[in-house]
Amino acid sequence: MERIALGVIGCGFFAQNHLHAWTDLRSKGVEIAAVCDVDESKARAAADKFGVKSWYKDAETMLKQEKLGLVDIVTRVETHRDVVSQAIRPRVPTIVQKPFGPDLAACRAMADEAQKAGVFLAVHENFRFQVPMRRIAELLRAGAIGTPSWARVSFRTGYDIYKGQPYLANEERFVLIDLGVHVLDLARVFLGEVEQLSAELQRRNPDVRGEDTATMLLRHKSGAVSIVECTYESRRLPDVFPETLLEIEGPKGAIVLKPGSVLDVTIAGKTTTHDVDAPVLNWAERPWHIIQESVVATCEHMLEALRAGRAADTAALDNVRTFTLVEAAYQAAAAGRAVRLA
Ligand code: NAD
Ligand code: 89V
Numbered sequence: 001m002e003r004i005a006l007g008v009i010g011c012g013f014f015a016q017n018h019l020h021a022w023t024d025l026r027s028k029g030v031e032i033a034a035v036c037d038v039d040e041s042k043a044r045a046a047a048d049k050f051g052v053k054s055w056y057k058d059a060e061t062m063l064k065q066e067k068l069g070l071v072d073i074v075t076r077v078e079t080h081r082d083v084v085s086q087a088i089r090p091r092v093p094t095i096v097q098k099p100f101g102p103d104l105a106a107c108r109a110m111a112d113e114a115q116k117a118g119v120f121l122a123v124h125e126n127f128r129f130q131v132p133m134r135r136i137a138e139l140l141r142a143g144a145i146g147t148p149s150w151a152r153v154s155f156r157t158g159y160d161i162y163k164g165q166p167y168l169a170n171e172e173r174f175v176l177i178d179l180g181v182h183v184l185d186l187a188r189v190f191l192g193e194v195e196q197l198s199a200e201l202q203r204r205n206p207d208v209r210g211e212d213t214a215t216m217l218l219r220h221k222s223g224a225v226s227i228v229e230c231t232y233e234s235r236r237l238p239d240v241f242p243e244t245l246l247e248i249e250g251p252k253g254a255i256v257l258k259p260g261s262v263l264d265v266t267i268a269g270k271t272t273t274h275d276v277d278a279p280v281l282n283w284a285e286r287p288w289h290i291i292q293e294s295v296v297a298t299c300e301h302m303l304e305a306l307r308a309g310r311a312a313d314t315a316a317l318d319n320v321r322t323f324t325l326v327e328a329a330y331q332a333a334a335a336g337r338a339v340r341l342a
Helices: 015-028 040-050 059-065 077-088 104-117 131-141 166-170 175-191 289-308 316-335
Strands: 004-009 030-036 054-056 070-073 094-097 121-124 150-156 194-202 213-220 225-231 245-250 253-258 262-267 270-275
Touching: 004 015, 004 059, 015 030, 015 040, 015 289, 030 040, 030 059, 040 054, 054 059, 059 077, 070 077, 070 289, 077 094, 077 104, 104 121, 104 316, 121 289, 121 316, 131 175, 131 245, 131 253, 131 262, 131 289, 150 175, 175 194, 175 213, 175 225, 175 245, 175 316, 194 316, 213 316
Parallel strands: 004 030, 004 070, 030 054, 070 094, 094 121, 150 225
Antiparallel strands: 150 245, 194 213, 213 225, 245 253, 253 262, 262 270
16 A cells, blocks of 8 residues: 655644544554644644654645645635645645635635646545444435435534634634534535525624524425524533534434434334444543544545545535535525525
8 A cells, every 4th residue: 555645734723633633544554744834833743742754834845845645734714725725736635624715715716726736625524424423324325214304403512612712702704614514514414405595693602703603494405404503602501512413304214313422213113222422532532532533534534535536525626515505604694584505
């Protein structure tokens, strides 16, 4: 198996999970060859902690000096457009963290650039790779409940997200960009593409700049309807951060993902219950282990797709579809009416 030399760009809060994940994936033929952060102390610290030979302060220099087979960008959204271009220009296959871009135009521009250059570009959209989501996708593929006709996708927490990511409090477009991308992506994965969407946005925490709560109603092309909601301002107990709760109904039964990663599958009036909690990896910590395990699964999926010469499930073009829903939600909320998708 040919070894892939990886460069990680951005060594901040969330990149620690990527660095652990790629280290765990060494047996799959990937090696972190270099790390990069504009903050030298973070680049050095990541290189020391993960035993990486080279560290850089500048991504273009790293891309010139290293022979990289893959780049993983874990910087914040406002940098994605430039950093993705820096990686695509020398034709290095690239993964970029969610949110793909700050707006739909930037997402489309990055997807176009990669497509024209014929370069692999994928978005690290990890929610669909979580243990329960993988299980639910399998059940739906197997036709366990028939074609879904109704669903609720819900991420509601009051967890102090601002402690680890203080910059979120200052985002002008906040929860839809940060969390909406995840829950809307799940709605697409489970119920298919969307033809109409309406949304109500709220800023319930007076200390944050953007909307912290989004409640959306989607009509899917299949005729299914879903309620998709996310908030960082819930007072509900137990607070199940960072779990997404789900209900999906079809003609033959229902799938309900409950707090504690408990999955109830009801078929023909009989319910079976499954424990779908993620394994706690040796570097992971509760409650983040659900997300952390999904980072490993997402990175592994990217490697498999790259080696197979196919697009990732969350390729740039796929993620543009999810981002289209985010943009439609902002439009729908501003206009106070449903938006039809092309
Ligand atoms: P952060 O600010 O802690 O880290 C970003 C790092 O990138 C910083 O160290 C910064 O110095 C560095 N950086 C900025 N511009 C750079 C450049 N041009 N070249 C090299 N380094 C550069 O941010 P974070 O909280 O780690 O978030 C990073 C990304 O991860 C965001 O897009 C965020 O939405 C995403 N995230 C995803 C999940 C998830 O579950 N998928 C969870 C948390 C955060
Ligand atoms: O995706 C994110 O940015 C995180 C979450 C907690 C949802 O993983 O904030």
